[in-house]
Amino acid sequence: MSGLRARLLVSGDLHLGRYPSRVPPGDPALEIQAVVRALVDQAIERHVDAVILTGDVADQSNKYFEAFGVLERALHRLVEAGIPVVAVAGNHDHDVLGSVADAVGEGVTVLGRGETWASMPLEKNGREVLRLWGWSFAGPSVHTSPLDTFPGVSGDVPTVGLLHADLDVAGSRYAPVTADRLWETGASAWLLGHIHAPDLRTRDGRLILYPGSPQPLDPGEPGPHGAWLVDVAGDGTATAEAVPLATVRYDALSIDLGGAADATEIRERVAVGIREHADALRDENPALRRAVVRLTLRGRTPAYRSVEAVASELLDTVETAASGLTVSVDRVEERARPALDLDGLAEGSGPVATLAALAGRLEAGTPSEGDLALIRRSVEALQQARRARVFTPLGRSGRFPEDLREEAVLRLRRQTFRLLEEALAQTPTASAGASD
Incomplete structure (x- = not known):
């Protein structure tokens, strides 16, 4: 991989106007805007060449005023720091994102308005280092593939494509595209929005990336969340690195009760399992404030009759502190069994x-x-x-x-x-x- 040509900080699906579920309401540290501020901080500290937003920045048009102020302040900070922002609109913010960008003005670009492909150069020191192509939703649904009208990659400058789209989902209402078609374009990277779970695919030095939502919103969005650094080299190869930002995390956690002699030992096994899980999460992302876990209790135990009682205790306990992280149990699945032949x-x-x-x-x-x-x-x-x-x-x-x-x-x-x-x-x- 030859020298670095451009560094991008990529995010999408912020859904400003929503608040994570299964956590206490009204905590400023858990609001999406806290993660947006952290994203801007990261962009400035890392001296990125551009911030890329892959759509659904706002949750719905009826959240316009709630999202507008947060997003406008974030965009102004980036522009004042000399960092351009390039975005595409998704199915949720097709009638919101453009007006926010227009209010901020120079330095913020929404590519491909009106479901028509558009490109722009990313320049450093007056020289084009990257060509960005993008396509934006003009309404709440699109049944055809935007790639049907993609002009194609040309020239010697590496190309990065921006899309809010459903990948490999035939018949989708949300701009269905296939990975094969994306690879065929020859772009160094495709940066996608719409799916909230991070997903990175690589091939021959190129990549397809769903950055996922920087803050998860419910237990259906488990695992780490944040933004991604995408580096494009002089030879057009691209790499991606996750940047943890989320203050909330949802996970499934399995605890083995095998051989537990009584209810006390079952409680101890659960407490140790939650504490070790919290330790690992804080090591991975010091910004985390809340963890919500769905427990599965497994294993053969002579204290099987106590499992249900302990499960009820866990659900009745609103939260516990472990490793400086507040942890709550959202659900307990009992898959333990008696120690019987x-x-x-x-x-x-x-x-x-x-x-x-x-x-x-x-x-x-x-x-x-x-x-x-x-x-x-x-x-x-x-x-x-x-x-x-x-x-x-x-x-x-x-x-x-x-x-x-x-x-x-x-x-x-x-x-x-x-x-x-x-x-x-x-x-x-x-x-x-x-x-x-």
């Missing part, structure tokens, strides 16, 4: 054998037709509880909504183990050889 207990007949056989099938993921009927009834009950019109009646569709099916299996599994332990408690001869 299910195969041995399933031999013979009687309630213990029947329950052990059912538990074994559920553990192995091989339910019988009778088990499926139980699951089906559970799903129907869950459907009624949710009262959601989106679920088609099972009798007509013959299929399970996947999230409800999983929940029903977990409930059936948990109830089966409870009944099995109760049956063993009433059948001493069966329980004598039941433990592993």
Whole structure:
């Protein structure tokens, strides 16, 4: 890779006007504007050549006034520092972003307004070092690929493309494009918006990057979030590096309860697991203030009956402090099981054998037709509880909504183990050889 030609700080999908879920409201450190300020600080400290915004900077046009002031102040700071800002509009901010850019004036460019490709040079010391191409939404949806009208890469200067688009999602309403078509353009990098999870793909020194949202907004956006530094070299090759900025993080965390003797040990295992998780998060991103975790409790434990009680305690505990980070538990999934020899207990007949056989099938993921009927009834009950019109009646569709099916299996599994332990408690001869 030859010498550095240009350094870009890339972000997108800020969704100004929204606030992260599952955290206490009104905390200034958790607001999106705090992360926007940090992004600007990073751009100035790192002396980047441009800041790139890949769309959906504002959440909706009805958030215009809330987003306008925050974004205008950020853009003014960058322009005053001599850092140009280049953006494309997405499906959420197609009628907002342009007016904010116009209010700031020189130094801020929204490329490709009106769903028409446009380009601009990025210059250093009066010399063009990079050619930026961009295309912006003009409305809330676009069913065709913007690449159908892309003029193509030409000239000796490396090219970087900006798009708010859905990658490899055929039939999408949000400017569907394919990775193959993007690679075929020959651009050094394609910087995309729309997907909130960071996603970096590389090939032969070129890259396709979704920077993701700099601040996650709900548990469906787990893992690290922030901005990205993209370096383009003189030979046109490009590299990318994540820059952690988020003050909130959502994660799934699995804790092994294998061999835990009692409720006290279960609590200790959970506390250690959360503390170690918090340590790792703070080491990775010192800016973090809140972590929200969805716990899965696994493993074979003789204290199985205590697992549910501890899970309830965790959900009743609003938050805990670990490694200087405030952690809250959003959900607990109980996948632990009693320390029982299910195969041995399933031999013979009687309630213990029947329950052990059912538990074994559920553990192995091989339910019988009778088990499926139980699951089906559970799903129907869950459907009624949710009262959601989106679920088609099972009798007509013959299929399970996947999230409800999983929940029903977990409930059936948990109830089966409870009944099995109760049956063993009433059948001493069966329980004598039941433990592993």
